[in-house]
Amino acid sequence: MKVVLPGGTGQVGTILDRALTAAGHEVTVLTRRPVRAHHIGWDGATLGRWAAAIDGCDVVINLAGRSVSCRYTAENLQAMMDSRVESSRVVGEATAAATRPPRVWLQMSTATVYAHRFDAAHDEATGVIGGSEAGVPDCWAHSIEIAKNWERAQAEAPTPATRKVALRSAMVMSPDRGGVFDVLSRLARLGLGGPVAGGKQYVSWIHDEDFVRAVEFLITRDDLEGAVNLASPGPLPHRDFMRALRTAWGVPVGLPATRWMAELGGFALRSDTELLLKSRRVVPGRLRAAGFTFAYPEWESAATSLVERARLVRAAARRARESSHAV
Numbered sequence: 001m002k003v004v005l006p007g008g009t010g011q012v013g014t015i016l017d018r019a020l021t022a023a024g025h026e027v028t029v030l031t032r033r034p035v036r037a038h039h040i041g042w043d044g045a046t047l048g049r050w051a052a053a054i055d056g057c058d059v060v061i062n063l064a065g066r067s068v069s070c071r072y073t074a075e076n077l078q079a080m081m082d083s084r085v086e087s088s089r090v091v092g093e094a095t096a097a098a099t100r101p102p103r104v105w106l107q108m109s110t111a112t113v114y115a116h117r118f119d120a121a122h123d124e125a126t127g128v129i130g131g132s133e134a135g136v137p138d139c140w141a142h143s144i145e146i147a148k149n150w151e152r153a154q155a156e157a158p159t160p161a162t163r164k165v166a167l168r169s170a171m172v173m174s175p176d177r178g179g180v181f182d183v184l185s186r187l188a189r190l191g192l193g194g195p196v197a198g199g200k201q202y203v204s205w206i207h208d209e210d211f212v213r214a215v216e217f218l219i220t221r222d223d224l225e226g227a228v229n230l231a232s233p234g235p236l237p238h239r240d241f242m243r244a245l246r247t248a249w250g251v252p253v254g255l256p257a258t259r260w261m262a263e264l265g266g267f268a269l270r271s272d273t274e275l276l277l278k279s280r281r282v283v284p285g286r287l288r289a290a291g292f293t294f295a296y297p298e299w300e301s302a303a304t305s306l307v308e309r310a311r312l313v314r315a316a317a318r319r320a321r322e323s324s325h326a327v
């Protein structure tokens with residue numbers, strides 16, 4: 001298959017690029033800074049020569065958008081919104097103009113679209129879209145507005161020959177440097193991986209191998225369109241999530257963090273505390289109903305597998321450093 005990944009240089013793009021290339025597919029990445037042979041330059045907002053990559057490809061998976069790992073200032077929130085809506089709109093324009101449009105357009109969205117909630121899990125049929133919860137910071141509603149506008153930009157694109165799926169993804173856990181699993185693992189190894197603000201808030205997550213398998217599943221299943229949750233069936237409270245992560249790393253204790261420490265920690269990590277404090281209890285209703293099975297449905301075994309791979313990544317990096325010092 002010919003697969004085009006707009007915004008495919010980031011965390012999720014790296015996972016998909018690696019896996020789809022290894023599976024023998026021809027992957028092209030649209031990026032603002034092309035540096036590799038399979039990269040093509042674009043600006044994420046206007047039609048250009050890059051659109052030729054979409055004409056005749058089989059699948060587009062749009063991942064472009066300003067990183068959410070930043071402080072939620074008015075300026076950053078606007079950039080998060082514009083980069084997602086504009087890139088989706090222009091991918092739609094390229095798809096609509098194509099003489100041989102792609103069979104399917106998977107559009108990244110987010111599990112954050114659902115309400116902050118502890119009592120019940122959100123699936124696609126009964127889940128509650130957030131934005132009007134009481135007692136949560138205003139900027140949390142803004143992230144939901146971003147997700148809604150992002151999905152709308154895809155839904156409204158006039159592309160009748162192309163099936164459209166919005167990927168409401170939970171946090172994708174992979175051992176790659178700089179990803180969310182790497183950051184949480186560093187905290188756990190430093191003994192700082194205790195519960196944040198009581199730890200009752202739910203964490204939704206998906207193992208990177210299941211994320212790739214779910215994407216491949218959605219590419220082949222012509223009967224599935226619209227919003228699909230990509231999350232393991234086992235979301236769990238933050239307290240239990242961090243405990244299992246510490247166990248997987250062999251770290252016995254984690255210092256608890258209060259809400260203000262999360263604010264400080266968020267500042268230090270340059271990300272907003274919404275990422276830590278919002279309760280995301282999201283489950284894969286449509287994927288399971290369609291017969292998809294998860295290799296890693298529970299966090300304990302997922303964390304163990306990710307830690308094993310992270311140790312290999314770290315050992316390889318250490319060997320590379322040592323051999324560069326030796327020459």
Ligand SMILES: NC(=O)c1ccc[n+]([C@@H]2O[C@H](COP(=O)([O-])OP(=O)(O)OC[C@H]3O[C@@H](n4cnc5c(N)ncnc54)[C@H](OP(=O)(O)O)[C@@H]3O)[C@@H](O)[C@H]2O)c1
Pocket residue numbers: 007008009010011012013030031032033043044063064065066067068083084087108109110111169170171172173180
């Ligand atoms: N990571 C997760 O667990 C997760 C979970 C749910 C949803 N998501 C969403 O899925 C998407 C991909 O996630 P990710 O973690 O791979 O994000 P990421 O690492 O931040 O990568 C996003 C890519 O978007 C491109 N980009 C950034 N700002 C842009 C702009 N102003 N205009 C056009 N392109 C821009 C960048 O590519 P270039 O700099 O090469 O152009 C970047 O590599 C994001 O929209 C994210 O919000 C991620």
